[in-house]
Amino acid sequence: MNQILGEQSIAFEQSSYIIGDACIAGEKEGQGPYKNEFDKIETDPYFGQDSWEEAESQLQLQTAALALEKTGLTSRDIRYIFAGDLLGQNIATSFGLMDLNRPLFGLYGACSTLGESLSLGSMAISGGFADKVMCLTSSHFGSAEKQFRFPLEYGNQRPLSATWTVTGSGAFILSSEPPRAGASVRITGITTGAITDYGITDSMNMGAAMAPAACDTIFKNLQDFSRMPEDYDKIITGDLGSIGQEILIKLLRDKGYDISDRHLDCGIEIFDADTQDTHAGGSGCGCSACMLSAHILKQLRAGVWKRVLLVPTGALLSTVSFNEGQSVPGIAHGVVLESA
Amino acid sequence: MNQILGEQSIAFEQSSYIIGDACIAGEKEGQGPYKNEFDKIETDPYFGQDSWEEAESQLQLQTAALALEKTGLTSRDIRYIFAGDLLGQNIATSFGLMDLNRPLFGLYGACSTLGESLSLGSMAISGGFADKVMCLTSSHFGSAEKQFRFPLEYGNQRPLSATWTVTGSGAFILSSEPPRAGASVRITGITTGAITDYGITDSMNMGAAMAPAACDTIFKNLQDFSRMPEDYDKIITGDLGSIGQEILIKLLRDKGYDISDRHLDCGIEIFDADTQDTHAGGSGCGCSACMLSAHILKQLRAGVWKRVLLVPTGALLSTVSFNEGQSVPGIAHGVVLESA
Numbered sequence: 001m002n003q004i005l006g007e008q009s010i011a012f013e014q015s016s017y018i019i020g021d022a023c024i025a026g027e028k029e030g031q032g033p034y035k036n037e038f039d040k041i042e043t044d045p046y047f048g049q050d051s052w053e054e055a056e057s058q059l060q061l062q063t064a065a066l067a068l069e070k071t072g073l074t075s076r077d078i079r080y081i082f083a084g085d086l087l088g089q090n091i092a093t094s095f096g097l098m099d100l101n102r103p104l105f106g107l108y109g110a111c112s113t114l115g116e117s118l119s120l121g122s123m124a125i126s127g128g129f130a131d132k133v134m135c136l137t138s139s140h141f142g143s144a145e146k147q148f149r150f151p152l153e154y155g156n157q158r159p160l161s162a163t164w165t166v167t168g169s170g171a172f173i174l175s176s177e178p179p180r181a182g183a184s185v186r187i188t189g190i191t192t193g194a195i196t197d198y199g200i201t202d203s204m205n206m207g208a209a210m211a212p213a214a215c216d217t218i219f220k221n222l223q224d225f226s227r228m229p230e231d232y233d234k235i236i237t238g239d240l241g242s243i244g245q246e247i248l249i250k251l252l253r254d255k256g257y258d259i260s261d262r263h264l265d266c267g268i269e270i271f272d273a274d275t276q277d278t279h280a281g282g283s284g285c286g287c288s289a290c291m292l293s294a295h296i297l298k299q300l301r302a303g304v305w306k307r308v309l310l311v312p313t314g315a316l317l318s319t320v321s322f323n324e325g326q327s328v329p330g331i332a333h334g335v336v337l338e339s340a
Numbered sequence: 341m342n343q344i345l346g347e348q349s350i351a352f353e354q355s356s357y358i359i360g361d362a363c364i365a366g367e368k369e370g371q372g373p374y375k376n377e378f379d380k381i382e383t384d385p386y387f388g389q390d391s392w393e394e395a396e397s398q399l400q401l402q403t404a405a406l407a408l409e410k411t412g413l414t415s416r417d418i419r420y421i422f423a424g425d426l427l428g429q430n431i432a433t434s435f436g437l438m439d440l441n442r443p444l445f446g447l448y449g450a451c452s453t454l455g456e457s458l459s460l461g462s463m464a465i466s467g468g469f470a471d472k473v474m475c476l477t478s479s480h481f482g483s484a485e486k487q488f489r490f491p492l493e494y495g496n497q498r499p500l501s502a503t504w505t506v507t508g509s510g511a512f513i514l515s516s517e518p519p520r521a522g523a524s525v526r527i528t529g530i531t532t533g534a535i536t537d538y539g540i541t542d543s544m545n546m547g548a549a550m551a552p553a554a555c556d557t558i559f560k561n562l563q564d565f566s567r568m569p570e571d572y573d574k575i576i577t578g579d580l581g582s583i584g585q586e587i588l589i590k591l592l593r594d595k596g597y598d599i600s601d602r603h604l605d606c607g608i609e610i611f612d613a614d615t616q617d618t619h620a621g622g623s624g625c626g627c628s629a630c631m632l633s634a635h636i637l638k639q640l641r642a643g644v645w646k647r648v649l650l651v652p653t654g655a656l657l658s659t660v661s662f663n664e665g666q667s668v669p670g671i672a673h674g675v676v677l678e679s680a
Contacts, residue, residue, distance in 0.1 A: 002468050004419070008443050010469055051664050079344070080532065088428025088487075089658035090448045091666075094535060098669055103348050103532035105456055106656075106671075108430045108446040116445055120460060127467025128342050129350055147428075147660075192420065192443035195434060316446075318429035320487075324391050326431075329438055331446075 002126060006224030008191050008217075009334075015186035016125035017340060018172050019132075019179040020071025023293035024063045026141065026167025029282070032271045037294035038168075039066055045142055045167065052142035053091055059169045059286075060085070060096030060138045067134065067171035075100040078173070079130035082117040084108050085138050085285055086165075087147055088318070092138055102134075110314030111210075111239050112193065113137045113285045114170070114292065115333030118310075121174045122187040122335070131176050138169035139284025148203070148319060161205040163241045163267060163283035164276075170289025183301040184340040191221040191334035195316065199327045203317055206328065207244025207267075207280055210313040213330030214240060215251040217311055221334045222257060229259045233305035236296060237332070238288035238312035239267035241280030266291035266312075288312040300339045308337045342466060346564030348531050348557075349674075355526035356465035357680060358512050359472075359519040360411025363633035364403045366481065366507025369622075372611045377634035378508075379406055385482055385507065392482035393431055399509045399626075400425070400436030400478045407474065407511035415440040418513070419470035422457040424448050425478050425625055426505075427487055428658070432478055442474075450654030451550075451579050452533065453477045453625045454510070454632065455673025458650075461514045462527040462675070471516050478509035479624025488543070488659060501545040503581045503607060503623035504616075510629025523641040524680040531561040531674035535656065539667045543657055546668065547584025547607075547620055550653040553670030554580060555591040557651050561674045562597060569599045573645035576636060577672070578628040578652035579607035581620030606631035606652075628652040640679045648677045 003011040022039045030041030040062075047058040060083070068074060081100065084107035085092035093106055109116040117135035124130045142152060144165035150156045178184045196216050200209040214237050222228065229235060240248055245268060249260045266288040267281035292310065299305045313332040322328070343351040362379045370381030380402075387398040400423070408414060421440065424447035425432035433446055449456040457475035464470045482492060484505035490496045518524045536556050540549040554577050562568065569575060580588055585608060589600045606628040607621035632650065639645045653672040662668070 004469065004471075007419075053660055053664065054666075079347075084448065086429075087658070088660065089426075089450065089656065091656070091658045091661045094656040094669055094671075095661065095666060098535035098537055101534050103534050104671065105460060105532070106448040108424065108448045110429065120445060123464060123467055123469055127463055127469065129344065129463055129467065131344075192445070194441050194443050195438035197438055316429065316431070316434040318427070318431045320393055320428065321431045321435065324393065326435060329434055331434075331444065 008220045009189060009224035011189045012126040014126045015188045016122040016174040017178045018185045019175040020067050020173035021293045021297055022063050022067035022070055023168060023170040023290045024059060025290050029166055029168055029270060032276060034270060034294050052140055052146055056092035056138055056140035056143045057096035060092060060136060063169035063171045064100060064136055067173055071173050075102055078102050078132055078134045080105060080124055080133045082107060082121045082133060083136040084113040086144055109331055110316050111283055111285050112312045112314030112331050112333050114288045115312035115335055118187060118335045119190040119192055119333050125174050125176050133174050134171055136171040137285035137289045139165050139286035141165045141167045144284060158279060159204045160279050161243050163206060163239060163280050164278040165284040166270060166282040166287040166290060168286035168290035170293040178340060185297055185300045186338050186340040187335055188338050189336035191217050191224060193217040193332040195329045195331050197327055197329035201327050203322045203328055206315040207241040208247055209315045209328035210330040211240055211244040211247035211251060213332040214248050214311050214313045217332040217334045218252060219255050221309055229257055229262060232307050232309045234262050234264050235259050235309045236264045239283035240265045240313055241267045243280050300337055303339055306339050310335045310337055348560045349529060349564035351529045352466040354466045355528045356462040356514040357518045358525045359515040360407050360513035361633045361637055362403050362407035362410055363508060363510040363630045364399060365630050369506055369508055369610060372616060374610060374634050392480055392486055396432035396478055396480035396483045397436030400432060400476060403509035403511045404440060404476055407513055411513050415442055418442050418472055418474045420445060420464055420473045422447060422461045422473060423476040424453040426484055449671060450656050451623055451625050452652045452654030452671050452673050454628045455652035455675055458527060458675045459530040459532055459673050465514050465516050473514050474511055476511040477625035477629045479505050479626035481505045481507045484624060498619060499544045500619050501583050503546060503579060503620050504618040505624040506610060506622040506627040506630060508626035508630035510633040518680060525637050525640045526678050526680040527675055528678050529676035531557050531564060533557040533672040535669045535671050537667050537669035541667050543662045543668055546655040547581040548587055549655045549668035550670040551580055551584040551587035551591060553672040554588050554651050554653045557672040557674045558592060559595050561649055569597055569602060572647050572649045574602050574604050575599050575649045576604045579623035580605045580653055581607045583620050640677055643679055646679050650675045650677055
């Protein structure tokens with residue numbers, strides 16, 4: 001039986017295996033520290049389309065197709081897709097994945113959506129509802145700036161606390177069976193986040209808004225699984241950026257846990273802030289998805305890391321909520337990844 | 341074991357029980373044919389708040405609280421919430437449910453979100469991941485018109501094919517155990533929809549855009565479960581409206597199934613089009629949610645109906661996709677409800 005742990009966690013009896021994955025990143029990401037690790041770097045920000053939204057849809061479709069191709073599968077082998085993006089009404093996902101013609105659960109968890117999709121995907125596998133599912137998220141600098149901030153043509157200045165939305169997508173194929181050959185990674189547990197709201201109202205400082213949510217989910221994970229930070233080789237957040245990271249480490253220290261020697265943040269990792277002018281770091285659903293595919297899974301498959309807690313973090317705002325003076329609540333969904 | 345049926349369906353071995361529910365509707369809904377069936381009718385369209393979005397959040401919170409109260413539970417008894425709304429970045433849900441402080445899976449399936457939430461909620465129960473979950477959706481006429489169409493102050497005319505967004509919310513508590521007393525309703529199966537796109541580009545005719553999706557999901561359900569329409573007392577769609585209903589019945593006839601004598605559409609039911617000037621009918625995530633709580637569950641509990649196929653339908657558009665000339669794809673998620 002699957003074990004329900006504490007208030008927010010599950011330890012899966014039947015783990016799901018990540019048997020395939022792919023990531024495609026944009027040009028700027030392709031100039032960063034992980035330039036040699038992405039499956040593909042697309043230098044055309046429009047991905048051959050006519051709008052930023054269509055570009056992101058095309059990015060999703062290409063990433064999904066590449067994950068299938070690398071795994072030797074066709075879309076018919078996938079029972080469910082769990083996917084989402086940052087745009088209003090999830091249109092990158094709807095228009096991107098419709099041609100795959102698979103049962104689709106559309107998700108919205110802002111930049112935490114990767115954690116949400118892997119959580120629900122692994123529940124579908126571990127619950128015996130599917131043999132194989134695909135979990136996919138994306139973000140696109142152009143579509144996100146247009147949706148959340150200013151038109152690119154406006155050329156506004158950005159405060160140093162701002163993050164840079166990653167143009168990228170990652171797709172992950174989960175299976176009830178291990179891959180036929182080679183090392184694998186299993187999802188052995190999840191810790192599902194609740195919304196936390198510390199009253200942050202600065203949409204240009206999303207790291208500060210999301211850090212309490214990441215703290216809460218990591219704390220609950222350690223408690224629910226009766227683990228210490230040392231039981232994970234790495235604890236990896238989604239896109240807190242440099243300011244959020246500081247806050248997270250401090251908040252967890254206040255609760256008695258020191259993760260400073262094993263914390264990584266995908267947003268800090270994906271760009272070189274010194275040379276790429278990305279301020280606090282990268283963000284977006286595509287950030288943690290690209291880093292999971294390009295780097296984290298590889299380290300786990302190689303056995304460099306044995307167990308990782310991945311915690312994609314989301315800032316639950318819209319331009320409407322922000323312009324109406326609402327705060328920016330955060331949410332974070334934790335996924336336990338182990339080398340198999 | 342749960343049975344995986346065909347390409348898109350699951351028959352649950354361990355059904356989940358809908359042990360509690362509540363619905364709150366707006367004033368116009370409260371003047372319609374089901375005025376005596378809603379738990380509460382709120383005549384203040386702002387629900388005591390300052391904006392349409394906050395009004396919808398308040399509507400969600402009140403509905404969730406009422407469902408808990410009616411069931412004799414507190415939010416701590418709920419392991420997961422599966423919820424969504426129509427607004428960009430799901431803000432009605434994020435700001436509405438954060439005070440419940442429960443692990444939250446944010447969903448987006450446009451008006452099909454009720455089907456999506458009941459599907460994932462019943463998977464969580466049937467998979468042994470939770471004892472009790474809450475599934476909740478909402479829509480609000482004011483927030484939806486502002487998001488998708490025109491400011492209310494503009495007073496635009498509406499074509500007869502347009503639907504009227506329901507101000508309403510329904511919350512459903514699913515449990516692995518039947519209720520302590522009284523008749524109950526079980527979720528015995530699901531059929532998860534894929535996106536269908538017939539190239540409809542008229543956002544004022546969403547019934548036509550969604551009918552093919554409803555047809556596809558109903559067809560797959562009948563095939564996957566080896567059932568005929570007669571095996572259901574009712575086949576109930578979400579918000580096709582009168583034009584979509586005609587198309588659905590015709591499309592299914594072309595595939596060899598006649599559902600005309602047992603089809604209901606929540607959008608047609610919830611208003612009296614002749615006297616309420618609602619044109620093609622009601623729509624929105626709150627439409628099917630209110631009708632499920634106010635009417636469908638009651639008929640099932642009373643044994644008037646034994647088995648119902650509920651198919652909430654969604655039109656996957658945003659103002660951005662629509663204004664960029666994209667089509668309006670549809671999706672529909674089917675849920676099999678049986679009196680227990």
